[in-house]
Amino acid sequence: MSLKQKNNRGFTIIEVLIVLAxxxxxxxxxxxxxxxxxxxxxxxxxxxxxxxxxxxxxxxENNNSGALPTSCSGTTTISFTGPTGSASSDxxxxxxxxxxxTNAGAKGSVYLNVxxxxxxTLPNGAGTDYAEIVLGDNCxxxxxxxPQAIAGSAESVxxxxxxxxxxxxxxxxxxxx
Numbered sequence: 001m002s003l004k005q006k007n008n009r010g011f012t013i014i015e016v017l018i019v020l021a022x023x024x025x026x027x028x029x030x031x032x033x034x035x036x037x038x039x040x041x042x043x044x045x046x047x048x049x050x051x052x053x054x055x056x057x058x059x060x061e062n063n064n065s066g067a068l069p070t071s072c073s074g075t076t077t078i079s080f081t082g083p084t085g086s087a088s089s090d091x092x093x094x095x096x097x098x099x100x101x102t103n104a105g106a107k108g109s110v111y112l113n114v115x116x117x118x119x120x121t122l123p124n125g126a127g128t129d130y131a132e133i134v135l136g137d138n139c140x141x142x143x144x145x146x147p148q149a150i151a152g153s154a155e156s157v158x159x160x161x162x163x164x165x166x167x168x169x170x171x172x173x174x175x176x177x
Contacts, residue, residue, distance in 0.1 A: 035167065043163045045095040046131075050159050053110065053133060054177045056080050056091030057157045063087040066155055068135045072100035072112045080112075096131050105130035120149035122160040122172050129170065131161040139174035147174035 060069045060080045064087055069080035074090075078100045081088045098109035105111035111132045113120065120134050121142065138152030149158040157177040162170035 039164045039166075042095060046161060046163060049091075049093040049096045050131060050161055050173075050175050052091040052093055053078065053096075053131065054157060054159060054175065056089045057133060057135075058177050059089040060087070061155060063089060068114070068155070068157070069112065070114055071102055072110065072133075074100055078110055098130075105132070116149060118149065118151045120158075120160065121146065122148075122162065129162050131159055134158045134160065137176075139176045147172045149174065152176070 056078060057069060057080060060082070061067065064082055067082055067086065069089075070082050072078055072080050076093060076097045078091045078093055078096075079088050080091070093110070096108055096110050098106055100110040100112065102112050102114055107129045109130045111130055113132055113134045116134045116137055118137065119140065119142070120132065120137060122128065122132055132149075134149040135157055136152060136154055137149035137158040138156050139158050140148055140150035142148050147160065149160055152158065159175050161173055161175075163173055165171050
């Protein structure tokens, strides 16, 4: 009688568990990194939009002998206008594309504050994610170190906006012309 040798051609349960554990770690790292990358992309788009909006207001000033715009309109292209007969200027935006108006905006919109009561602060929270263009102001900080718009020259422009720092957590930023 001959004894047959057992053929071990499969994986052991330990080898399978090790492979599954490594795959799980890789997936965990990917799922943790994706939200941070998306947040970073949104913040970059916000900052580009702010530069475009400041450029649009500056272009309006240059085309209208230093006069500032009195209204804005549009969604993906924001148009700055003034009194009848003045030349308008446009700014293309990506994130702030809900609407542009001269009253407090909704999330993702642009608010043109033509007659600010200084200092101007932007409410900090997930529900106030809009850009506020403050005409005649510069950037400054409050006693608590929070950016705000403060009185400046008649031709100056400050823009208050928020960037995401974590899920549903925002930090106020200010950029001026």
